[in-house]
Amino acid sequence: MASDKGEEGRFSELLGRHRGIIFKVANTYCRNRADREELAQEIATQLWRAFPSFDSERAFPTWMYRIALNVAISFVRSRARERHTVALDESHDRADASGDEMESDERVALLYRFIDELDPLNRALLLLYMDDRSYREIANILGITETNVATKISRLKQRISKQSSTL
Secondary structure, eight states, X not given: OHHHHHHHHHHHHHHHHTTHHHHHHHHHXXXXXXXXXXXXXXXXXXXXXXXXXXXXXXXXXXXXXXXXXXXXXXXXXXXHHHTOOOOSOOOOOOTTOOHHHHXXXXXXXHHHHHHHHSXXXXXXXXXXXXXXXXHHHXXXXXXXXXXXXXXXHHHHHHHHHHHHHTO
C-alpha cells in the first residue's frame, strides 16, 4: 500500500506542476464551460490510468500532452457525432468595452473561429506551437516528423495571414 501512496503522491505532484496543459487543451477544444470541465476531468482520469506506464526517463509534459490531445480529439469526435452545437463566445456584455478591447476581443474570437475550423491534428499542432514547444517536442507528441511539423506550421501561418488580411 505504501508504494501506491507514493505513486499517487508522485502523480499528484507532477499533475499539479503541469496542470496548465490540461486547461490549455480543454480551452482549445471546447468553448462551452461545461464541456471544458468535462474534458479536463476526462484528461485527468486518463492520465491517472496511464500513469503506471509513464517512463520517468521521458519528459512528463510531453507524455502529458500526448495523452491530453488524444483524449481531446476523441472527445471532439464523439461530440461531433452527437451534432452538439457550441457557441463560440459566451460573453454577452460587450457594451462597456472600449474600442481597443472590442478590437482585441474580435481578434481573439477570429482566432478561436480559425482554430475551431481546423482538423484535430492541426488544432493540436497550433496549440503546441503557441505553447512554445520545439519542433522536436511537437513531433514526439504528435507522432510525426520534425519536417512535417515545420511544413504544417508554415501552412498554418500562411492561412492565418491570408484570413486576417481579408478582414
